[in-house]
Amino acid sequence: MLLLPALAFAHGISDEDKRRMLEGSYLQYVGLGASHMLTGYDHLLFLFGVVFFLTTFKDVAKFVTVFTVGHCITLIFATYFKITWNYYLVDAVIALSVIYKGFDNNGGFQKYFGMASPNLLWAVFGFGLLHGFGLSTRLQQLPLGDDPVAMLWRILSFNVGVELGQIAALAVMVAMLAAWRARASFARFAYAANLALIYAGVYLLFTQLHGYQHDSAPDSIRFPVEEHRHLHEDMDIRNSVDTDRNQL
Template identity: 80%
Template sequence: MNLCSIRRLLALALGAAPLLAVAHGISAEDQQRMLDAGYFHYIELGARHMLTGYDHLLFLFGVVFFLTTFRDVAKFVTVFTIGHCITLIFATYFKITWNYYLVDAIIALSVMYKAFDNNGGFQKHFAMESPNLLWAVFGFGLLHGFGLSTRLQQLPLGDDPIAMLWRILSFNVGVELGQIAALTVMVGALALWRHRPSFKRFSYAANLALFYGGVYLLITQLHGYQHDSHPDSFRFPAAEHRHAHEDMDVQNTEDKTRDGL
């Protein structure tokens, strides 16, 4: 691969970063649509949010990757679900929030953690047993729920405490339905793959790819945070930021407004 190709790939990755950073956020269209929406719409939005929540899905994929029985899958998924329900409902109802880019960046670390654990990283690099997986999944569930909450709080949930609680619960129901749908596909695909010789050969590579997927998500979220917190450093509107990245491989450009990259 020549230098020009590498530069183009880098430009493409950076250009996609702002899109991925908000890919499963709450769009302006959704915010407007939910102004007078009923509870069913919150269920639909929650399901769609989970099904497009690549960070949540990648973490769950890592959790169930080596689980071979329905009992184990149910146990770990239940613990994860309890964790994210607690923070999703509690943080949203009491309006506890933080910068969602930073929350999602930490969630990306959870993806990296699970991939590292799946490949025996603690044993190989630290000569120690992996931390208790059940507690780890519960802790990361709390974190993922807080990430969901920061996104949900972008919606106009209203001032009526009872109505607001029902909207939060409806969104949470949708999240769980989306999670069940995604897990059905994941567990089924892994069960089929596990009976093939390629599973043993490529399981390490699959989790290595999962780890680097987490790295990429981390970079995109930190990139989004940098753009969100220091917009002046880019010298042009956020909507144009992606296009500027796509043009990074254009030599001798005369557009001085992009010198800040």
């Protein structure tokens, strides 16, 4: 249970970051965007699934570009026009995209539904829109200001940081996968690796739903660890009282 708070908000915006942004420059938004992406387990796992079987630079560039265009659209427009939703639920849906990619990589549509996989390019674009909305729900918790021009520059700066973080993460992923493909173990363990991706997505899904269930303040930044602990303590007390009553 101790891992749930850490994973649920591994790429959250801390109170310290919020205070720093009050008087921060655009470069600070760039840095925050980069660190947000590099610690965003759900985004990174989905990207890992996307590039897992891509062997050429052209294919990697094509799919990553489509994903980037998708998440840029919703990140910028949803933030600028203040369109938001409960971020636990958004991240829960994003976790489904991780499950989807692992399932697709393992030929799930062919095995279980007897059909070809949906068009991957459009799927990646659609999930890009979803991931961008998830990023937007976090960014909207920062003090972006009331000046529409300055707010737009802050959004764009954060977005630039996200792209830089994504490029850095992808460089490592693609290099590791290229080296692994040269080994016989890739063919043997590719299925297991994508099965692990599905399990990771399921874990992230239940983590976010768990956070949503125990969060009484959905606009707060951090996972309410103390509230979570007290809720379980109260449950234990109630269960103990009920047991004593039954014994009487």
